[in-house]
Amino acid sequence: MTFLLPCPHCGPRDVYEFATTGEVLARPKELPTLRELTDYVYFRRNAAGVQREWWYHRLGCGSWFLAERDTRTNEVLEVELPPARASGA
Amino acid sequence: MRLPPRDGERIDRSRTLTFRYGAQEIDAFAGDTLGSALFASGRRVFSRSFKYHRPRGLLCCTGHCPNCLMTVDGVPNVRVCVEPARAGAVVRAQNVVGSLERDLMAVTDKIGGPFTPVGFYYRTMIRPRRAWPLYERLLRHAAGLGRVGGRPRRFDTEHRRARVLVVGGGRAGRAAALAAAAEGPGVVIVDEGDRLSAADLPGVEVLAPARAIGVYEGGLVPVDADRLLLRFRAERIVVATGALEQPLVFPGNDLVGVMLPSAARRLVEDWALAPGRRAVVIGCDGPGLDIAPILEDAGVEVARRFDLRERPVRALAAEGRKGRLVRLTVDGEAIDADLAIVSGGRQPAYSLLAQAGARVELDPSLGIFVPRELPPGIEAVGAVTGEVGAGATPAPAYAGPKPGGKRFVCLCEDATVKDLSRAVREGFDSLELAKRYTTVTMGPCQGKLCQLASNRLYAQLTGTDSAAIGSTTARPPWTPVELGLLAGRHHEPTKRTSIHFRHEEAGAELLWAGQWKRPHSYGDAAAEVRAVHDDLGVIDVSTLGKILIEGPDAATFLERLYPNRFADLKVGRIRYGVLTSDGGRILDDGTVARIGESLFYVTTTSTGSESVCEWFEWWNAIWVYDVEIVNVTGGLAAVNLAGPRSREVLGRLAGTDVSNEAISYLDARELTVAGVPCLVLRIGFVGELGYELHFASPAGEHVWDSLVGEGARPFGLEPQRVLRLEKQHIIVGQDTDSESTLLSAGMGWLPKLDKEEFVGKWAIELGRERLRERLVGFTASVGELPKEGAQVVVDGRPAGRVTSARRSERAGLIVGLAWVEPDRAQEGAPFAIRSDGATIAAQVALAPFYDPQGERLRS
Numbered sequence: 043m044t045f046l047l048p049c050p051h052c053g054p055r056d057v058y059e060f061a062t063t064g065e066v067l068a069r070p071k072e073l074p075t076l077r078e079l080t081d082y083v084y085f086r087r088n089a090a091g092v093q094r095e096w097w098y099h100r101l102g103c104g105s106w107f108l109a110e111r112d113t114r115t116n117e118v119l120e121v122e123l124p125p126a127r128a129s130g131a
Numbered sequence: 132m133r134l135p136p137r138d139g140e141r142i143d144r145s146r147t148l149t150f151r152y153g154a155q156e157i158d159a160f161a162g163d164t165l166g167s168a169l170f171a172s173g174r175r176v177f178s179r180s181f182k183y184h185r186p187r188g189l190l191c192c193t194g195h196c197p198n199c200l201m202t203v204d205g206v207p208n209v210r211v212c213v214e215p216a217r218a219g220a221v222v223r224a225q226n227v228v229g230s231l232e233r234d235l236m237a238v239t240d241k242i243g244g245p246f247t248p249v250g251f252y253y254r255t256m257i258r259p260r261r262a263w264p265l266y267e268r269l270l271r272h273a274a275g276l277g278r279v280g281g282r283p284r285r286f287d288t289e290h291r292r293a294r295v296l297v298v299g300g301g302r303a304g305r306a307a308a309l310a311a312a313a314e315g316p317g318v319v320i321v322d323e324g325d326r327l328s329a330a331d332l333p334g335v336e337v338l339a340p341a342r343a344i345g346v347y348e349g350g351l352v353p354v355d356a357d358r359l360l361l362r363f364r365a366e367r368i369v370v371a372t373g374a375l376e377q378p379l380v381f382p383g384n385d386l387v388g389v390m391l392p393s394a395a396r397r398l399v400e401d402w403a404l405a406p407g408r409r410a411v412v413i414g415c416d417g418p419g420l421d422i423a424p425i426l427e428d429a430g431v432e433v434a435r436r437f438d439l440r441e442r443p444v445r446a447l448a449a450e451g452r453k454g455r456l457v458r459l460t461v462d463g464e465a466i467d468a469d470l471a472i473v474s475g476g477r478q479p480a481y482s483l484l485a486q487a488g489a490r491v492e493l494d495p496s497l498g499i500f501v502p503r504e505l506p507p508g509i510e511a512v513g514a515v516t517g518e519v520g521a522g523a524t525p526a527p528a529y530a531g532p533k534p535g536g537k538r539f540v541c542l543c544e545d546a547t548v549k550d551l552s553r554a555v556r557e558g559f560d561s562l563e564l565a566k567r568y569t570t571v572t573m574g575p576c577q578g579k580l581c582q583l584a585s586n587r588l589y590a591q592l593t594g595t596d597s598a599a600i601g602s603t604t605a606r607p608p609w610t611p612v613e614l615g616l617l618a619g620r621h622h623e624p625t626k627r628t629s630i631h632f633r634h635e636e637a638g639a640e641l642l643w644a645g646q647w648k649r650p651h652s653y654g655d656a657a658a659e660v661r662a663v664h665d666d667l668g669v670i671d672v673s674t675l676g677k678i679l680i681e682g683p684d685a686a687t688f689l690e691r692l693y694p695n696r697f698a699d700l701k702v703g704r705i706r707y708g709v710l711t712s713d714g715g716r717i718l719d720d721g722t723v724a725r726i727g728e729s730l731f732y733v734t735t736t737s738t739g740s741e742s743v744c745e746w747f748e749w750w751n752a753i754w755v756y757d758v759e760i761v762n763v764t765g766g767l768a769a770v771n772l773a774g775p776r777s778r779e780v781l782g783r784l785a786g787t788d789v790s791n792e793a794i795s796y797l798d799a800r801e802l803t804v805a806g807v808p809c810l811v812l813r814i815g816f817v818g819e820l821g822y823e824l825h826f827a828s829p830a831g832e833h834v835w836d837s838l839v840g841e842g843a844r845p846f847g848l849e850p851q852r853v854l855r856l857e858k859q860h861i862i863v864g865q866d867t868d869s870e871s872t873l874l875s876a877g878m879g880w881l882p883k884l885d886k887e888e889f890v891g892k893w894a895i896e897l898g899r900e901r902l903r904e905r906l907v908g909f910t911a912s913v914g915e916l917p918k919e920g921a922q923v924v925v926d927g928r929p930a931g932r933v934t935s936a937r938r939s940e941r942a943g944l945i946v947g948l949a950w951v952e953p954d955r956a957q958e959g960a961p962f963a964i965r966s967d968g969a970t971i972a973a974q975v976a977l978a979p980f981y982d983p984q985g986e987r988l989r990s
Contacts, residue, residue, distance in 0.1 A: 076898075116348055
C-alpha cells in the first residue's frame with residue numbers, strides 16, 4: 043500500500059503516516075446479546091468496494107478522521123473529521 | 132586495441148586507471164565501463180548462462196540483458212557493460228566452476244539438454260521426498276546467478292516530491308523536461324545512462340545514472356540512485372523510456388559475437404572499439420540496419436547485409452567454435468563471420484506505463500505492443516508510445532539448414548523454442564501460465580528481450596495471433612534492484628531516557644525494551660533486590676507512558692473508558708487502572724492520579740504510551756467530550772525510589788513532612804525534591820514502601836545523582852522482575868496476551884459493574900461463565916527455572932503455560948505466574964511444568980509470597 047491519503051488537516055500524505063482501525067462499526071447502544079457483541083467485536087464486512095473507515099494521522103497532526111475508500115483500488119473518495127456532537131452523545 | 136581517436140567518444144585517453152579481473156590487471160580509460168575495458172583487453176566471454184553454462188558475450192551494452200553479469204567488489208549481478216570502470220575494483224566471473232573459458236558446469240549443455248527441460252525437477256526429483264533438500268542444493272549450485280556476500284553495505288531512503296518527473300533522458304524525454312521547466316520549477320529527469328548533463332537542461336534536476344524501478348500505487352516512483360532510494364511523488368509523470376531492440380530467435384542465437392545494434396554502436400562510438408572483424412547485419416528496421424556504415428567506419432568488414440523489409444529470410448542459423456560465432460548460414464548461404472548484428476525491430480518499453488494502469492495492446496500494423504489509455508497524471512512521449520517507425524515483422528523463430536541447435540527465446544533463463552513447445556503440448560496454453568512454468572520473462576531482463584519473442588512464438592505454437600495471446604502483466608520492478616535498496620536503512624529510533632548515561636557509567640547491562648534501552652541490572656541483580664528489600668533502591672522508570680487528561684469532562688471521560696471508578700477519586704489520590712476493549716480484553720494498565728479537579732495524570736506501560744493515547748483520542752473522536760489529551764512521555768523523567776529508607780531520604784531531599792499521614796499509600800503530591808519540582812506518586816510496584824518521582828526530563832541526572840548520593844542503589848529491570856513477582860504484580864503484555872480478560876487475569880474485583888457504562892462492560896456481563904483459563908501465581912522449590920512459555924502439565928496433558936518465573940532469594944522458592952485451567956486456580960493446587968525437558972513440580976499460590984497484606988506498602 044503506497045497510496046496517498048488526504049488528511050483533513052494536512053492534505054495528501056503517504057499512507058504510511060497513518061494508522062487505521064478499519065471499517066466504521068455500529069457500536070451497540072445498550073447491552074447487546076452475546077451474538078450481537080461477538081458480531082461487533084470480531085466480524086467485519088470486509089467489503090470489496092467503497093468502505094467507510096477510521097484513520098489516524100499518527101506521524102502528523104494526531105487526528106482521527108473518517109475516510110471513504112474503495113478497497114479494490116485504494117481510491118479515497120472522501121475524508122471528513124468526525125462530527126462534533128454535544129457532550130457524551 | 133582501440134580505434135584511432137574519434138569525435139564524440141566517451142573515453143578520455145589522457146586519464147587511465149586499472150582494476151582487477153581475477154588475477155589480471157585490466158587497463159581502462161576514464162569514461163570506460165568495466166565491460167568496455169574488459170572487451171578492450173580482449174575478453175569476449177563475459178558470463179556463463181543460467182542453466183546450460185553456455186559462454187555469453189556482450190549483447191546489448193545498455194544494461195538490459197543478462198549477458199554481462201559479474202561480481203564486482205563482492206556485489207553480485209552487476210551489469211558491467213554499464214558499470215563505470217573504477218580504479219582498484221575487483222571483478223569476478225560468477226556462476227562458473229573454473230573460469231569463463233573453461234566452466235566445468237558446461238557439461239549440462241552437452242548432456243543435460245534432453246534431460247533438463249523446463250520444470251524437470253518438479254517431475255523427476257520428487258522421490259524419495261527426503262532427498263529434496265539434497266536435490267535443491269545441487270540445483271542451486273548448478274544454476275543461477277551470483278552469490279550474495281561481501282561486505283554489508285548501507286542503503287538509504289529519501290522521500291522526494293516533484294511537479295514533473297521525466298523517466299528517460301532520450302531526445303523526447305529531454306524535450307519534455309525542458310518544456311516542463313519552462314512552466315516552472317520542480318522538474319526532475321531520471322536516466323539510466325551517464326550521458327545526461329545538467330548544463331544542457333537548465334531548470335531541470337538531473338538524476339543520472341539512476342533507474343526508475345516502477346510505478347506503484349498512488350503514482351509512487353522509486354528511483355534507484357546508487358544505494359539511495361528516492362521515493363518520488365510527482366504531480367505529473369512523463370515516461371520517455373523509448374523502445375528496446377529485440378533479438379532474433381535462431382539456432383545459435385546466443386553465441387558470443389551475436390549482438391544487438393546498440394552494443395555495436397556503443398562499442399564503436401563511445402569506447403572506440405571494433406566489435407569484430409567480419410560482420411553480417413540482419414535487421415528488420417532502419418535503426419537496426421544503419422549500423423552497417425558505422426561498422427565499416429570502424430574497420431569491420433560487413434560481409435553481408437540482410438534487410439528483412441525488402442526480403443524475408445527463411446532459414447537462419449549460426450555456428451560457433453568454443454561458444455564463439457564463426458559462421459552464419461542464411462537461406463543456404465554460408466558466411467564466415469565473427470560478428471552478427473541482429474535486430475528484430477524495436478519494442479516500446481511500456482512497462483512503467485502498464486504498471487501505472489495503461490492498457491497494452493498489439494499494434495497489428497507494427498507487430499509490436501503499444502500502451503493505450505494512460506491513466507491521469509501519466510504521460511508518454513517518444514518511442515515508448517509506439518512511434519518506432521515501420522519495420523518488418525520477423526519470423527517467431529528461424530530454423531537452420533539442418534535440424535538441431537538450441538534456439539533461445541529467453542537468454543536469462545536459458546529457455547528455448549523446444550521448452551516453449553513442450554509447455555504448450557503439456558497444456559500450458561495461456562501466456563501467463565506458460566510464463567510461470569517456463570519462467571520466460573521472469574529473469575533479470577524482466578521480459579525486455581523476450582516478452583515479444585515469446586508472444587510471437589506462442590501465437591505460432593497455439594495457432595492464434597499475437598493479439599489474442601496478449602502480453603504478461605507488467606509488475607515492478609522493471610529493472611533489477613538490490614534487496615538492500617528496498618530494505619533501506621533501519622530507521623527504528625532508539626529511545627534513551629535522560630538518565631541513560633548514568634546507567635552506562637554505572638556499568639549497566641542495557642537491553643531493548645520496546646524502542647527503549649533499559650538497564651537489565653548493574654551487575655548484581657540479587658544484591659539489587661536485597662537493597663530494595665532492606666535499604667533503598669532507585670530505578671529509572673522514565674519509559675512509562677505519561678498522559679495528561681484535562682478538561683471539565685475529564686472525570687466522565689475516564690469513568691467511561693476504564694472499568695474502575697474515577698468520578699469519586701479525590702484530588703491528590705491515585706488509583707490503579709486497566710484499560711479493556713469492547714471485547715473485554717486487557718489493553719494496558721497503569722495508574723491514574725487526580726492532580727486537579729479536572730486534571731488527571733495517567734501512566735501507561737512503557738510500550739503502551741502511543742497506543743493508549745491513540746485509544747483515548749479515538750474514543751473522544753466518537754464521544755466528543757470537552758477534554759484535552761496530551762502525551763507528555765518524552766518530556767518527563769521518572770524514577771521509583773523504593774525501600775525501607777525511602778521515606779527518610781525523600782523527606783530530607785524535599786525538606787518537608789512526608790510522613791505516612793502527610794503522604795499515605797496511593798497519594799499524589801507536588802513536592803520539590805533536590806530543588807526540582809516533582810509529582811510524587813506513592814505506589815509500590817516492587818512491593819516496598821516507595822515513591823515514584825515524575826519531573827522534567829532535563830533534571831534527570833540531577834535527581835538521580837541526588838538519590839544515589841543518599842545511598843539509593845540503582846536497580847535494573849531484572850531485580851524489578853523478581854520484586855514484582857514476589858508481589859504477583861502482572862505486566863500487561865508479558866503475563867497477559869490479546870485474549871486475556873480482567874476475570875481471567877484474576878482482577879475480577881476491579882470492574883465496577885454498577886457503572887452505567889464502560890468500555891468492556893458488556894463482555895464481562897455476557898462472558899462471566901465462559902472462563903477458559905486463569906492467571907495464577909505459583910511457587911516451586913528452587914531448581915530448574917521454568918522458561919517463559921513453558922508448558923503447564925496436568926495428568927499428562929497440556930493445561931496452560933508459564934508467563935514469568937524468577938528465583939526469589941527472600942522466599943527461598945521459585946515464584947512465577949502461569950495460566951492454568953480455572954478449576955486449578957485454588958491455593959496449593961499442584962501442577963507440573965515441562966521446561967526444556969525437565970519436569971518441575973509447582974503449586975498455585977493465590978496470595979503473593981511477599982507481604983500479602985501490603986503492610987509494608989502502606990506503612
